[in-house]
Amino acid sequence: MSKKFNIYTAIVYATGKPHIGNTYEIILTDAIARYKRLSGFDVYFQTGTDEHGQKIEKEAIKHQLEPQEYVDQKTLEIKQLFEMINSSHDKFVRTSNPIHKEKVAAIFEKLYQKGDIYKGFYEGLYCIPCESFWLENQIKEGKCPDCGRLVETAKEEAYFFKLSKYADQLIDHIEKTPDFIVPESRKNEIANQFLKVGLEDLCVSRTSFNWGIPVKFDQDHVIYVWLDALTNYITFAGYPDEKELSKKWPADVHVIGKDIIRFHTIYWPIILMALDLPLPKQIFGHPWVLIGDSKISKSKGNLVYVDDLINHFGVDEVRYYFLSQVSFANDGLFTYELLIDKINADLVNNLGNLVNRTLKMTEKYFDGEIPEGKKLTDLDKDFQKNVLEYQEKAFSYLEKYQVADALQNIFFIFDAANKYVDDNAPWQLAKEDQERLKTVIYNLLEAIRHGGILLAPFMPKVSKNILEQINAEKRDYASIKKFGELEPGEKIGDITPLFERIDKEKKLQELV
Numbered sequence: 442m443s444k445k446f447n448i449y450t451a452i453v454y455a456t457g458k459p460h461i462g463n464t465y466e467i468i469l470t471d472a473i474a475r476y477k478r479l480s481g482f483d484v485y486f487q488t489g490t491d492e493h494g495q496k497i498e499k500e501a502i503k504h505q506l507e508p509q510e511y512v513d514q515k516t517l518e519i520k521q522l523f524e525m526i527n528s529s530h531d532k533f534v535r536t537s538n539p540i541h542k543e544k545v546a547a548i549f550e551k552l553y554q555k556g557d558i559y560k561g562f563y564e565g566l567y568c569i570p571c572e573s574f575w576l577e578n579q580i581k582e583g584k585c586p587d588c589g590r591l592v593e594t595a596k597e598e599a600y601f602f603k604l605s606k607y608a609d610q611l612i613d614h615i616e617k618t619p620d621f622i623v624p625e626s627r628k629n630e631i632a633n634q635f636l637k638v639g640l641e642d643l644c645v646s647r648t649s650f651n652w653g654i655p656v657k658f659d660q661d662h663v664i665y666v667w668l669d670a671l672t673n674y675i676t677f678a679g680y681p682d683e684k685e686l687s688k689k690w691p692a693d694v695h696v697i698g699k700d701i702i703r704f705h706t707i708y709w710p711i712i713l714m715a716l717d718l719p720l721p722k723q724i725f726g727h728p729w730v731l732i733g734d735s736k737i738s739k740s741k742g743n744l745v746y747v748d749d750l751i752n753h754f755g756v757d758e759v760r761y762y763f764l765s766q767v768s769f770a771n772d773g774l775f776t777y778e779l780l781i782d783k784i785n786a787d788l789v790n791n792l793g794n795l796v797n798r799t800l801k802m803t804e805k806y807f808d809g810e811i812p813e814g815k816k817l818t819d820l821d822k823d824f825q826k827n828v829l830e831y832q833e834k835a836f837s838y839l840e841k842y843q844v845a846d847a848l849q850n851i852f853f854i855f856d857a858a859n860k861y862v863d864d865n866a867p868w869q870l871a872k873e874d875q876e877r878l879k880t881v882i883y884n885l886l887e888a889i890r891h892g893g894i895l896l897a898p899f900m901p902k903v904s905k906n907i908l909e910q911i912n913a914e915k916r917d918y919a920s921i922k923k924f925g926e927l928e929p930g931e932k933i934g935d936i937t938p939l940f941e942r943i944d945k946e947k948k949l950q951e952l953v
């Protein structure tokens with residue numbers, strides 16, 4: 442039986458089209474999930490929407506809809522976007538699901554009976570957009586530390602969850618589990634900014650709105666967002682049936698935007714501790730996509746949506762851009778100009794050109810038949826060694842979810858192959874040395890097969906296209922362990938350009 446690998450994203454708040462950061466999170470998680478499947482794991486990948494709360498209630502009223510109708514519409518749009526980006530999630534959850542609601546109400550009651558939830562009175566500094574109360578020492582210049590907007594004083598009767606009871610246990614866990622929070626910078630942030638200043642009990646009910654899950658034994662109270670939203674990770678994974686749950690939980694990695702890492706590294710683990718359930722093995726607080734200064738993003742009010750990008754540039758082009766542009770620990774920049782430059786340089790010039798000219802030479806010199814290379818020179822041996830080395834590096838980065846670094850090393854293979862073409866000048870060999878020409882073309886086709894297979898998690902369609910064009914029968918990771926598994930004598934497939942060069946000025950005009 443293959444090994445399990447459980448991967449979760451955060452759930453998207455169903456108030457509108459997800460912004461570029463949420464969408465990046467799905468693309469990133471999808472790439473990791475696909476990589477693990479190709480590595481032989483039995484993957485469970487869960488994502489979905491957070492559908493309750495005051496903001497949604499207000500938006501629904503504004504649109505003259507019932508909240509349920511409103512979230513039905515929004516969630517449909519979000520699902521369509523996730524399909525467009527070719528997300529391979531196994532489960533899409535929605536917190537307005539009746540079964541989830543029942544389970545959350547039961548969790549609330551269970552924690553109340555256990556004494557971990559108690560009734561009190563809350564007065565504090567509140568950020569309305571974030572639906573968060575803040576401690577005095579977390580506020581700078583009257584502003585919310587998460588979103589930077591002004592907080593206001595708010596007061597109401599509420600239920601509280603005893604975070605403080607579990608604080609030491611959590612600190613202990615973080616100290617003893619060095620990989621619990623990655624990257625390192627995120628972990629330090631959590632430890633220094635939040636845990637060391639002490640945890641105040643968390644407000645887990647509201648009376649100021651209705652759109653949520655009522656507290657069973659006190660119907661004026663609606664269960665406040667954290668206990669409702671965070672518990673989705675278990676309610677849809679089999680909880681409270683422990684045997685069912687153990688198949689999908691704990692998460693091997695929980696992929697979370699750095700802006701909400703506090704909730705996932707403090708509140709969520711503590712909720713799990715209170716329920717006697719295992720914590721996620723790892724929480725990866727991924728960086729953001731920053732919208733850079735671009736003529737077009739200005740004219741559009743800085744709103745960039747991934748479905749628009751896909752319509753203009755293609756799905757794998759967009760996936761490639763974000764996966765290569767945002768590194769493991771540092772924010773990545775988006776501008777239309779950068780996107781177009783990257784497509785033209787990396788995809789059209791480097792990868793597309795390599796594949797196209799190699800296939801055309803195979804067609805021209807060998808009537809489309811994959812030649813057999815026999816005698817290897819030092820140049821060939823070096824080239825093969827380079828391919829395998831970059832590949833090895835790509836795999837080792839992927840093991841650490843350093844997706845951008847992995848992709849960079851895959852593209853080093855294409856760089857090396859282009860250089861190999863130039864160094865060997867096959868058009869020259871065609872006149873002088875047929876045997877040598879066979880070896881060079883074979884090595885190029887085989888390097889392209891390696892690269893094509895390696896690209897599968899990031900650019901699934903392009904990967905398939907490459908492997909079809911060279912007509913590679915072997916397409917799994919096992920077949921690239923060593924160089925030379927491509928079968929000579931087979932005919933290559935139909936040759937079509939992988940990418941289209943983008944006329945930058947023209948495209949920018951179109952986009953405004």
Ligand SMILES: [Zn+2]
Binds near residue numbers: 585586
């Ligand atoms: Zn805020």
